[in-house]
Amino acid sequence: MSVVDKTKSALSGDKHDYYSMGPYWWPDPSKPNGEPYIRRDGVVNPERNGEGFDADRLSRLSDNVSNLALAHFYTGDLRYAQKAAQLIRVWFLDADTKMNPNLSYAQAIPGVTAGRAEGIIDGHRFIPVIESIGLLAPSAVLSQTEMRDLERWFGDLALWMATSPTGQEERAKSNNHGIFYDLLIAQFSLFARQPQIATQVISSFPETRMSRQFSADGSLPEELTRTRSWHYSHWTLGAIGKLAGLGECVGLDLWRTNLPDGRGLARSLSFMTKYVARENTWTFPETAFQPGGNLNSAREIAMETFWIAGWGFSDRSYSALGSFYSSQVTGSDVKFWLSSFQSNAQ
Structure with a gap:
């Protein structure tokens, strides 16, 4: 499960960039191709959770890592921890599959914008992953080098949030x-x-x-x-x-x-x-x-x-x-x- 699995690409053309669509944006029925999309607050467009984007994939990663970490915590069965570590490596560490540490193209709106400050909130799905890494730590399924690399990845994401125009807009x-x-x-x-x-x-x-x-x-x-x-x-x-x-x-x-x-x-x-x-x-x-x-x-x-x-x-x-x-x-x-x-x- 990786960001490179999506069938579409962000404006950057880099499959390693996380890419999602704003949840409440729908095709305009009065336009031949539906663009620019129009907002229907509170009504989620299922297109957002399709294979073309990363939102559902990230949600599943978060849920799966959490469930596996808790299963290991309560049962002591190392297989659960090992599988969780595998999912973490694919999303954050492996060069061929890892996500770039930014959310520049999150919650894009077709025909309007390639990404929005509001998309940073998609990152709330990383919180259970971080908590799960803590649960997994005593099992040593992630090496010390991998732990340092994960810390660096999230440090880079925090730096992007603090310094990018997108992050500064969201902070405001x-x-x-x-x-x-x-x-x-x-x-x-x-x-x-x-x-x-x-x-x-x-x-x-x-x-x-x-x-x-x-x-x-x-x-x-x-x-x-x-x-x-x-x-x-x-x-x-x-x-x-x-x-x-x-x-x-x-x-x-x-x-x-x-x-x-x-x-x-x-x-x-x-x-x-x-x-x-x-x-x-x-x-x-x-x-x-x-x-x-x-x-x-x-x-x-x-x-x-x-x-x-x-x-x-x-x-x-x-x-x-x-x-x-x-x-x-x-x-x-x-x-x-x-x-x-x-x-x-x-």
Whole structure:
């Protein structure tokens, strides 16, 4: 499984460049070839997940490596770890198949742009891979040289994020994209043994994000304008929780950091808590709550948010809310992964 397997190429012509399409962009039926594509917010074009692009391939890599690493962790069977290491080598290390450490051509829009700053968020699928590498480390299935090369790869990706015009544009976003930028560059930098970058990002979060993106009532106003406002509110809070977890690695407590007026993660979680088991009172746009909507997905994202909050705040009331949603979620890998750790945490 490799970026070179896709049937299309990015504008660069280099199959080693990651290439994806914006999820909510569709052919314009009024144009002979459908281009330029037009936006339908919240409605995913299945073309994005086809063999021509890398998004689905990266998603499968992330899931497979995570599942294999967890299987090894719980069973001790070295075969799982060896297979995970093989997948990692193909995607990140082998000269013939590895991905170039940039996201310049992520979330392209046919007829509009060859790649967008918003595409950096595709990199969130690397987070489970990094966590899995940590689980695999004691097995020594990746050599010390390979570990150093992986650290260098993610360090190069973080450097590209910090210095490229694409990365700088994404950092300036005032919605979930800006917050995910912070999470990703902090995660990649920590893995690359550059904790000073994560420290800078996390310590500045109150000024750069809370003061600009958190409302007085705890809501995230940019997310409430979306057609999937419930999803994006929870997804963004989950990202902040993960960033707060990284803060613990550098001695910073983002969990309990508040602005002078009280805005902070706890208040934003309280805003969402009001709607637990009362989704019918959610007055903002959300396709999941419409007839035929994907309620399972909406409940899954809430489950993850509250379980993360429960761990971070050591607060069983948040954990209980996560378990409430877990009881309603079916067919979820996220539920499987998190529930095992949740059981150990209680």
